[in-house]
Amino acid sequence: MRNIATRVHEAGVRVRPADWATVSTEVDDQGWSVLPKLLSTQECDALARRFDREEDFRSHVVMARHGFGRGEYKYFAYPLPPLVENLRTNLYPHLAPIANRWHEAMGGDARFPDDHAAFIARCHAAGQTRPTPLLLQYGEDDYNALHQDLYGEHVFPLQIAILLSEPGKDFEGGEFVLTEQRPRMQSRAMVVPLSQGDAVVFAVNNRPVQGKRGAYRVKLRHGVSKLRAGHRHTLGIIFHDAT
Numbered sequence: 001m002r003n004i005a006t007r008v009h010e011a012g013v014r015v016r017p018a019d020w021a022t023v024s025t026e027v028d029d030q031g032w033s034v035l036p037k038l039l040s041t042q043e044c045d046a047l048a049r050r051f052d053r054e055e056d057f058r059s060h061v062v063m064a065r066h067g068f069g070r071g072e073y074k075y076f077a078y079p080l081p082p083l084v085e086n087l088r089t090n091l092y093p094h095l096a097p098i099a100n101r102w103h104e105a106m107g108g109d110a111r112f113p114d115d116h117a118a119f120i121a122r123c124h125a126a127g128q129t130r131p132t133p134l135l136l137q138y139g140e141d142d143y144n145a146l147h148q149d150l151y152g153e154h155v156f157p158l159q160i161a162i163l164l165s166e167p168g169k170d171f172e173g174g175e176f177v178l179t180e181q182r183p184r185m186q187s188r189a190m191v192v193p194l195s196q197g198d199a200v201v202f203a204v205n206n207r208p209v210q211g212k213r214g215a216y217r218v219k220l221r222h223g224v225s226k227l228r229a230g231h232r233h234t235l236g237i238i239f240h241d242a243t
């Protein structure tokens, strides 16, 4: 367990000890990092149960209908549930310095404010007004095809997914995977080891890699391998809103 205290919040939400320096190093080195036990079992179970509360959501996507894989997801409506709102607001300031460093290294123009409300105001002014936090639900044989969550011109370059189910108990298979497409090289795959309540922080699209002659960009995609059995739920936290 990592050792920085970032305790918090109004609605009893704890962003548990997380070593943000380690997160920063790991996302620079490999494009992802795990925050162990960000949510308790009870918080995970309560969030997963929300999947059936139609009134909490603005839209429902049946993935097979769009060629996205097999399974379902739902985007929360505003106002977000307090736990989701707290996570989005309180994780963002730890990620904004990494996002700014990445944009600087990659020659990207955008810089990100310290405060999530200021970034969301920018999204909303550009017509990206629809909330993007989502709940995903998978059953046996379901999977999530490799994709990127880009919903408009304004893109915050890191996002978070929290596994709400317990591997080996609630489901088998269903691993969180990332691929990294490297210029003039073959792509590589990464499997992220997650337990219930763990969060993975990962690159939405491009990230910089330090080469011998300066930084170059690699492109990441994420997805979920096929479930062999059981049910799996995830909470996705994307920091930009959608058009």
Ligand SMILES: O=C(O)CCC(=O)C(=O)O
Pocket: 136, 144, 149, 160, 161, 176, 222, 223, 224, 233, 234, 235, 236, 237
């Ligand atoms: O279910 C997963 O682990 C993947 C979730 C996902 O694609 C997302 O949160 O954007």
Ligand SMILES: [Fe+2]
Pocket: 147, 148, 149, 222, 236
């Ligand atoms: Fe996604």
